[in-house]
Amino acid sequence: VSSVRTFHEDVRSALGGRHVVTDQDLTASHCIDWTRRWHGSTPAVLRPGSTDEVAEVVSAARRHHVALVPQGGNTGLVGGATPLAGEVVVDLRRLDRLDPVDAAARQVTVGAGVPLATVHAHVAPASLAFAVDLGAREQATVGGMVATNAGGIHVVRNGPMRVQLVGVEAVLGTGQVLVANMAGLEKDNTGYDLPALLCGSEGTLGIITAARLRLVARPEMVAAALVGFDSVDDAVWAASTLRGEPAVVAIELMTADGLAVVADFLQQSVPLLPVPAAVLLVEAAGRGDVTAALGDAVAALPGALDAAVSDDAAGRERLWRWREGHHEAAAALGVVHKADVTLPTGALARFVMAAPALVERVAPGSTTLVYGHAGDGNVHVNVVGPKPDDDSVVDAVLAAVLERGGSVSAEHGIGVAKRAWLVRQRGEVAVTAMRGIKSALDPDNICNPGVLLP
Amino acid sequence: VSSVRTFHEDVRSALGGRHVVTDQDLTASHCIDWTRRWHGSTPAVLRPGSTDEVAEVVSAARRHHVALVPQGGNTGLVGGATPLAGEVVVDLRRLDRLDPVDAAARQVTVGAGVPLATVHAHVAPASLAFAVDLGAREQATVGGMVATNAGGIHVVRNGPMRVQLVGVEAVLGTGQVLVANMAGLEKDNTGYDLPALLCGSEGTLGIITAARLRLVARPEMVAAALVGFDSVDDAVWAASTLRGEPAVVAIELMTADGLAVVADFLQQSVPLLPVPAAVLLVEAAGRGDVTAALGDAVAALPGALDAAVSDDAAGRERLWRWREGHHEAAAALGVVHKADVTLPTGALARFVMAAPALVERVAPGSTTLVYGHAGDGNVHVNVVGPKPDDDSVVDAVLAAVLERGGSVSAEHGIGVAKRAWLVRQRGEVAVTAMRGIKSALDPDNICNPGVLLP
Numbered sequence: 001v002s003s004v005r006t007f008h009e010d011v012r013s014a015l016g017g018r019h020v021v022t023d024q025d026l027t028a029s030h031c032i033d034w035t036r037r038w039h040g041s042t043p044a045v046l047r048p049g050s051t052d053e054v055a056e057v058v059s060a061a062r063r064h065h066v067a068l069v070p071q072g073g074n075t076g077l078v079g080g081a082t083p084l085a086g087e088v089v090v091d092l093r094r095l096d097r098l099d100p101v102d103a104a105a106r107q108v109t110v111g112a113g114v115p116l117a118t119v120h121a122h123v124a125p126a127s128l129a130f131a132v133d134l135g136a137r138e139q140a141t142v143g144g145m146v147a148t149n150a151g152g153i154h155v156v157r158n159g160p161m162r163v164q165l166v167g168v169e170a171v172l173g174t175g176q177v178l179v180a181n182m183a184g185l186e187k188d189n190t191g192y193d194l195p196a197l198l199c200g201s202e203g204t205l206g207i208i209t210a211a212r213l214r215l216v217a218r219p220e221m222v223a224a225a226l227v228g229f230d231s232v233d234d235a236v237w238a239a240s241t242l243r244g245e246p247a248v249v250a251i252e253l254m255t256a257d258g259l260a261v262v263a264d265f266l267q268q269s270v271p272l273l274p275v276p277a278a279v280l281l282v283e284a285a286g287r288g289d290v291t292a293a294l295g296d297a298v299a300a301l302p303g304a305l306d307a308a309v310s311d312d313a314a315g316r317e318r319l320w321r322w323r324e325g326h327h328e329a330a331a332a333l334g335v336v337h338k339a340d341v342t343l344p345t346g347a348l349a350r351f352v353m354a355a356p357a358l359v360e361r362v363a364p365g366s367t368t369l370v371y372g373h374a375g376d377g378n379v380h381v382n383v384v385g386p387k388p389d390d391d392s393v394v395d396a397v398l399a400a401v402l403e404r405g406g407s408v409s410a411e412h413g414i415g416v417a418k419r420a421w422l423v424r425q426r427g428e429v430a431v432t433a434m435r436g437i438k439s440a441l442d443p444d445n446i447c448n449p450g451v452l453l454p
Numbered sequence: 455v456s457s458v459r460t461f462h463e464d465v466r467s468a469l470g471g472r473h474v475v476t477d478q479d480l481t482a483s484h485c486i487d488w489t490r491r492w493h494g495s496t497p498a499v500l501r502p503g504s505t506d507e508v509a510e511v512v513s514a515a516r517r518h519h520v521a522l523v524p525q526g527g528n529t530g531l532v533g534g535a536t537p538l539a540g541e542v543v544v545d546l547r548r549l550d551r552l553d554p555v556d557a558a559a560r561q562v563t564v565g566a567g568v569p570l571a572t573v574h575a576h577v578a579p580a581s582l583a584f585a586v587d588l589g590a591r592e593q594a595t596v597g598g599m600v601a602t603n604a605g606g607i608h609v610v611r612n613g614p615m616r617v618q619l620v621g622v623e624a625v626l627g628t629g630q631v632l633v634a635n636m637a638g639l640e641k642d643n644t645g646y647d648l649p650a651l652l653c654g655s656e657g658t659l660g661i662i663t664a665a666r667l668r669l670v671a672r673p674e675m676v677a678a679a680l681v682g683f684d685s686v687d688d689a690v691w692a693a694s695t696l697r698g699e700p701a702v703v704a705i706e707l708m709t710a711d712g713l714a715v716v717a718d719f720l721q722q723s724v725p726l727l728p729v730p731a732a733v734l735l736v737e738a739a740g741r742g743d744v745t746a747a748l749g750d751a752v753a754a755l756p757g758a759l760d761a762a763v764s765d766d767a768a769g770r771e772r773l774w775r776w777r778e779g780h781h782e783a784a785a786a787l788g789v790v791h792k793a794d795v796t797l798p799t800g801a802l803a804r805f806v807m808a809a810p811a812l813v814e815r816v817a818p819g820s821t822t823l824v825y826g827h828a829g830d831g832n833v834h835v836n837v838v839g840p841k842p843d844d845d846s847v848v849d850a851v852l853a854a855v856l857e858r859g860g861s862v863s864a865e866h867g868i869g870v871a872k873r874a875w876l877v878r879q880r881g882e883v884a885v886t887a888m889r890g891i892k893s894a895l896d897p898d899n900i901c902n903p904g905v906l907l908p
């Protein structure tokens with residue numbers, strides 16, 4: 001009997017009809033990504049409400065040879081959650097489990113569908129904090145952040161999502177439910193680290209359903225400073241020095257060109273005058289007199305010019321506007337072509353200085369903003385000017401990054417957008433190993449088959 | 455022609471005759487482990503001098519269906535590097551590459567055969583430190599420490615080997631050379647994290663040949679304190695509190711019973727009188743007045759009694775003798791049965807108190823020492839009394855740990871010793887996934903086939 005049932009019948013029986021959404025008006029928002037560059041279509045959006053329901057969905061997909069695209073807040077930037085080949089979308093936002101904070105262990109267990117901002121709010125009353133933060137915090141979900149090993153502004157101090165992930169629950173491509181260290185043991189040296197493997201696998205090995213997250217102390221004091229430098233070289237050298245300061249939790253780089261675009265957008269003047277060639281936004285957090293510690297650290301930096309320091313929330317937000325405004329200012333000018341790259345420490349400054357000319361050669365008259373997480377060697381190159389489908393600028397930037405020994409994706413992942421670059425980045429041996437791992441955990445290739453692996 | 459050549463001819467031709475050791479007088483030390491519990495035999499010990507030579511060894515092993523056991527300093531505690539089934543031993547200590555310290559990136563690249571103590575000494579002049587430290591530092595090699603995800607006394611602050619591993623070079627079971635982020639990019643979100651997967655795989659996926667390691671600031675000041683408590687409960691609660699102190703880098707637990715055994719062995723009196731029910735050894739490191747910070751933190755602990763504090767090297771060593779003496783004091787009494795376990799935070803104190811009675815029921819008249827890395831929930835249960843081949847005490851301890859939601863191997867790994875426990879610890883789904891990954895990376899099962907997977 002089962003053999004004549006369709007996939008839709010199976011999932012309707014598993015989830016109930018109202019959680020199998022086929023109305024195109026309702027599925028449309030799931031078929032386009034946050035950048036509006038990737039458009040697809042889907043026969044159905046499934047909304048499982050429990051891990052067991054996800055397992056039933058994956059098992060049904062195996063039986064009927066149906067490809068699945070898992071989706072959380074749909075805030076990815078590389079097309080990794082868009083049903084480009086007509087896959088079925090699995091919307092995980094109903095997995096909204098939010099366990100009590102385990103203060104003694106400094107951990108919390110949350111469902112894949114919980115937005116980042118909800119985690120932040122949930123752990124704050126226990127005087128704890130979740131170490132990952134990023135601009136899309138209201139929409140981005142924990143499951144998606146685990147699947148993509150999300151980064152953000154505090155990686156320089158606390159590492160990306162993979163470092164915060166103590167344990168994971170997932171439905172593998174086999175349909176089996178994997179529960180890996182959800183008890184949150186700090187040390188468990190018994191075999192392969194499956195949480196670390198699933199983190200960053202972009203939905204290609206299975207579907208994350210819940211995560212056990214590490215928490216850090218909630219800082220009592222936070223201070224931020226905008227620091228000017230005569231040259232990008234000086235700023236990058238300063239970023240490297242600041243990484244060694246235990247209280248420093250964010251080190252963001254901006255250049256005069258980018259600040260000019262943001263100043264136009266914000267209709268404000270840069271708070272450092274004359275506008276320096278390069279600016280670092282440095283945030284420090286902890287106990288005691290963090291403001292003084294930050295001031296001392298900044299004053300000791302060779303090449304540091306003027307600095308604007310603030311330790312109240314409103315003042316910090318005004319300083320951060322200059323960094324976060326880059327993204328919006330670029331978007332206000334047109335379609336933004338984004339390259340999210342890491343350079344080796346010694347090659348970062350030269351790359352930041354060379355990028356605008358490199359873009360100008362490929363796409364004359366474009367506007368280029370180079371900014372980002374200088375403490376990690378990670379910068380975002382945003383280019384406005386080329387047509388939406390013209391990949392030539394990003395290709396040229398990524399090729400230059402590879403030549404210099406860098407990475408074509410620092411934190412956004414591979415998705416569909418960077419798939420063609422994976423072998424050049426990681427080498428044939430690594431990609432062959434990844435394919436073997438994918439075949440073992442997703443033998444029928446039903447989990448995000450269009451993503452990551454070329 | 456190749457088909458009639460033997461494995462020995464192939465490896466002699468690849469390595470040169472003097473690095474294919476078959477003389478039993480010379481191979482004997484490679485056939486017994488550090489605990490002297492595991493004895494095997496081998497037809498040959500191979501000593502490759504380069505990554506390419508390791509690749510030739512693995513390729514020859516594939517061609518001739520020969521099983522390999524990789525070996526570094528041979529300091530493992532679970533039989534993971536002993537040729538128990540007559541495997542060929544691959545001694546990696548000639549891979550002694552020691553690249554200049556990359557001070558800007560705070561990283562260093564070293565060969566698999568470099569001992570831990572050599573790494574410490576190599577990075578110190580750059581005012582940097584390698585965050586992993588453990589008792590066997592003179593013999594334990596980086597390759598073995600990566601393969602086993604070694605832990606040690608600073609995990610509570612800096613995490614185990616996996617956290618220090620930026621990149622890895624390895625020869626997979628296919629014979630292919632994998633080079634994964636040896637350029638040391640802090641952020642590279644391009645596909646599966648193969649360094650994290652290989653770390654802790656205990657030689658079952660391939661042979662580690664080199665590692666790119668993260669370094670931390672060398673602390674300017676270090677201070678240690680022995681702190682007494684009226685109860686194990688108070689000490690474990692204090693350990694949990696101390697984890698939140700940024701300067702605290704080690705939190706080790708001892709009990710009155712263990713200290714009495716060590717006092718006999720050292721022929722000294724415990725420096726806290728009367729001897730408290732439980733003692734923490736707390737180490738703090740950093741800049742500024744670390745001694746005062748440690749004193750303040752200790753004084754604020756509920757239930758803390760007397761404390762002995764020292765900030766000079768000789769004084770710290772005297773305090774550490776009480777912790778490190780546990781290991782030697784137990785060995786001096788006879789064959790030591792070791793369980794290296796983690797408990798969930800809330801279950802640790804009760805387990806520490808219950809363990810001696812549990813052992814007494816199974817092996818009356820035994821001596822039991824319970825001590826270890828309380829900040830991580832990790833304790834070592836050492837039992838002297840039962841016959842060398844009698845596993846019943848360790849089995850009883852591990853069963854009690856599993857019942858309480860803990861791990862049967864916190865940091866020593868699975869090896870051959872804990873293989874029978876893997877499924878109970880991780881579950882069938884996880885072990886099936888591991889087998890699949892093993893098949894993908896070591897398709898002919900030639901890499902440490904007797905280890906880890908049951």
